[in-house]
Amino acid sequence: MNDISTPTPDAFGMEPDDLDGYTIEQLSDYLDSGRTPVNPEIESSPGCRIALDALWRLRQLSPELLAADTRAEPEADESWVQSILSGITLDARAGRRIPIPSPEVGADLGITEGAVRGMVRAAESDVAGVLIGRVRIDGDPTEPGQPATVCAEVSVAHGREIPSAVDHLRAAIASRLADHALLNLSGIDIVVHDLHGVPSSLGGRRGDGIGTESEEH
Amino acid sequence: MSSEDRASGVEAADDRIVAGRAADGDAAAFAVLVRRYTPMMRAYARRLLNGTADVDDVVQEAFVTAWEQLPALEDPGKVKSWLMRITSRKAIDRARAARPYSALDAVELPAAERSAPPRQAEARAGIAALHAALQELPRSQRECWVMREIGGSSYDEIAEELQIPRSTVRGLLARARKDIIVRMEQWR
Numbered sequence: 001m002n003d004i005s006t007p008t009p010d011a012f013g014m015e016p017d018d019l020d021g022y023t024i025e026q027l028s029d030y031l032d033s034g035r036t037p038v039n040p041e042i043e044s045s046p047g048c049r050i051a052l053d054a055l056w057r058l059r060q061l062s063p064e065l066l067a068a069d070t071r072a073e074p075e076a077d078e079s080w081v082q083s084i085l086s087g088i089t090l091d092a093r094a095g096r097r098i099p100i101p102s103p104e105v106g107a108d109l110g111i112t113e114g115a116v117r118g119m120v121r122a123a124e125s126d127v128a129g130v131l132i133g134r135v136r137i138d139g140d141p142t143e144p145g146q147p148a149t150v151c152a153e154v155s156v157a158h159g160r161e162i163p164s165a166v167d168h169l170r171a172a173i174a175s176r177l178a179d180h181a182l183l184n185l186s187g188i189d190i191v192v193h194d195l196h197g198v199p200s201s202l203g204g205r206r207g208d209g210i211g212t213e214s215e216e217h
Numbered sequence: 218m219s220s221e222d223r224a225s226g227v228e229a230a231d232d233r234i235v236a237g238r239a240a241d242g243d244a245a246a247f248a249v250l251v252r253r254y255t256p257m258m259r260a261y262a263r264r265l266l267n268g269t270a271d272v273d274d275v276v277q278e279a280f281v282t283a284w285e286q287l288p289a290l291e292d293p294g295k296v297k298s299w300l301m302r303i304t305s306r307k308a309i310d311r312a313r314a315a316r317p318y319s320a321l322d323a324v325e326l327p328a329a330e331r332s333a334p335p336r337q338a339e340a341r342a343g344i345a346a347l348h349a350a351l352q353e354l355p356r357s358q359r360e361c362w363v364m365r366e367i368g369g370s371s372y373d374e375i376a377e378e379l380q381i382p383r384s385t386v387r388g389l390l391a392r393a394r395k396d397i398i399v400r401m402e403q404w405r
Contacts, residue, residue, distance in 0.1 A: 014395045025391035054398045061343050062366035068344050069260035076255035084251050084277060085244055088284040093242030117241045131230045134237025134293060153237055155230040196229040 013047055014054075020045040024055070031055050093117075098141045101181050111182065113137060119176055120150055126172035129157030130165050131196065139186070147186035150177070155194035158204070166190045228252075236293035239284070247287075251280055254297065258304045264363045265308040267352065275311055279304045301368045309360065309378050343401075350400035358393035361386055 016023055022042060030042060031052060042048045095113030102109050117135040124132045132152050139148035150173060156165050170188045177183055198204030227235055227246050235253075238246035255276060262275040282303050290299055351359055360379060364370040372390075376383040 014399055023391065024395045025387055028391060028394060051398075054402075055394060057343075058347070058394060058398060058401075059366070061347055064341070065344055065347055066257070066260060066367050068341070069264065070257045073256035073259045073263075076252045080255065081248050081251050084280045085248060087277065087281050088244070088247070090242070090244055092285065093240075093288065114242045118243070121238065121241070121243065131226055131234055132238070133230070133234035135241055153234060155234045157229075193233055194231040196231070196234075 014051060018047045019051055020047055022048055024051065027051055028055060031059070096137075096142050098137075098182065099144045101144060111180075113141065116141075116177075116182060119180070119182070120152060120173050123169060123172040123176050124154075126176075127165060127168045129160035130169050131155040132169075133193065137183070141183055145184050148183045149187045149189060150183070150185065151189040151191070153191050153193045155196045156192055158195050158198040158202075162192055166192065231294070232296045233292075233294035236287065236290065236296035240287040240290060240293055247284055250283075250296065250300075254300050257297075258300060261301055261304050261363075261367055262308045264351070264367055265305060265360060266312060267356075267359065269315075271308075271311050271315075275304065275307045278307045282307070298369055302370065302374065305364050305368050305370065306378060312356075312360075346401040347397065350397040353400060354393055354396055357381075358389050358396065361389040362393035362397070365390055 013019070014024060019027065020041070022045070027042070027048060030039060035043075035052075042052070091114075093114040095117075097110045098113055098116055100109040100111055116137065120135045121132045124130050132154050134153050136151040137148055138151060140146045141148040152169075152173070154166075154169065156162050170190055173188050174185065177185060227238065227243075227249050232250075232253075235246050235249050239250055258276045258279060259272050262272045262279075266272065266275070279300065283300055286303075287293075287296075290296065351362070354362065357379070361375055364375045364378070365372075370378070372383050372386050376386045379386070381389075
């Protein structure tokens with residue numbers, strides 16, 4: 001089934017007879033293993049080596065095919081982006097309910113965890129050259145007065161001094177949360193995961209996640 | 218700061234930052250992912266569906282699912298391969314719904330309406346030959362090969378998606394590789 005139609009005598013040999021008894025499946029596995037440990041039987045078989053070379057060339061070509069296909073597709077235009085956004089549920093990320101302290105007896109005020117994360121993200125606008133990624137609230141923020149830690153992943157602009165950016169951001173987050181008397185903060189962890197705006201001459205990228213550096217503070 | 222302003226900044230950040238924000242509910246960051254990966258996901262869906270017209274629907278469905286499941290993505294830095302995985306699920310589901318296998322190994326007739334080789338200007342002989350060889354492959358072989366080599370799926374993931382044993386995936390992949398190589402050699 002699926003045999004290659006009428007192979008000519010000089011056709012490319014990919015059958016076990018041409019491969020000293022090995023199959024393409026076995027040779028693919030051998031290639032997957034990085035050709036280690038070395039199999040002398042395969043390596044000394046001209047038929048196997050020809051097939052291995054062909055498999056290797058095909059493998060090199062696959063990412064190029066995806067790259068060429070991707071370049072051939074149109075960029076996402078704004079109407080496409082909007083049609084996707086209109087199809088998603090925006091309030092899906094509410095998370096836990098975090099109480100807001102109130103001087104009035106019996107008042108029961110609260111805010112969603114999602115809104116608190118949004119408030120933490122907004123602190124990036126107070127500090128030049130900082131972008132906030134994922135924000136986590138550790139501890140039990142649903143219980144009034146319980147200590148909670150905010151952990152934020154950030155990307156810092158190339159050329160910005162990282163320790164000072166981190167200090168400023170930590171202060172900005174603390175101040176925004178304090179304005180609303182939210183959370184009994186026991187700490188703010190900021191993890192620098194990325195530098196953005198690195199010139200391509202220095203190995204920068206176009207926002208595709210290559211060249212990420214991690215630095216913890 | 219408006220969401221548009223923020224999005225233009227987030228555009229510069231890497232996947233981990235952008236996907237992390239989107240997981241936290243930032244729709245502007247999600248829009249950045251949509252802009253960043255729509256062409257790649259369309260290209261992948263087009264290969265899996267071999268040039269049918271459903272590519273837009275598949276990618277749209279994939280993004281809706283991605284938004285819903287992003288909070289569960291353990292490493293937001295891996296959002297690219299994760300989006301590819303969702304795209305292949307949606308594409309395979311659609312292919313199944315439209316035309317279930319009558320037999321796993323049924324050889325397809327060449328598609329009446331082939332997608333034009335998109336890389337005429339590319340003029341890379343190897344890519345053009347691979348494109349031609351892929352179009353001739355039986356559907357099950359093509360799906361396995363494209364999911365493995367273009368989508369980066371593991372054998373187990375392919376087996377699960379196509380609902381066939383892992384050993385069958387291995388066999389189909391080997392045959393696909395063999396067929397592609399032989400066809401490409403003949404083409405030269």
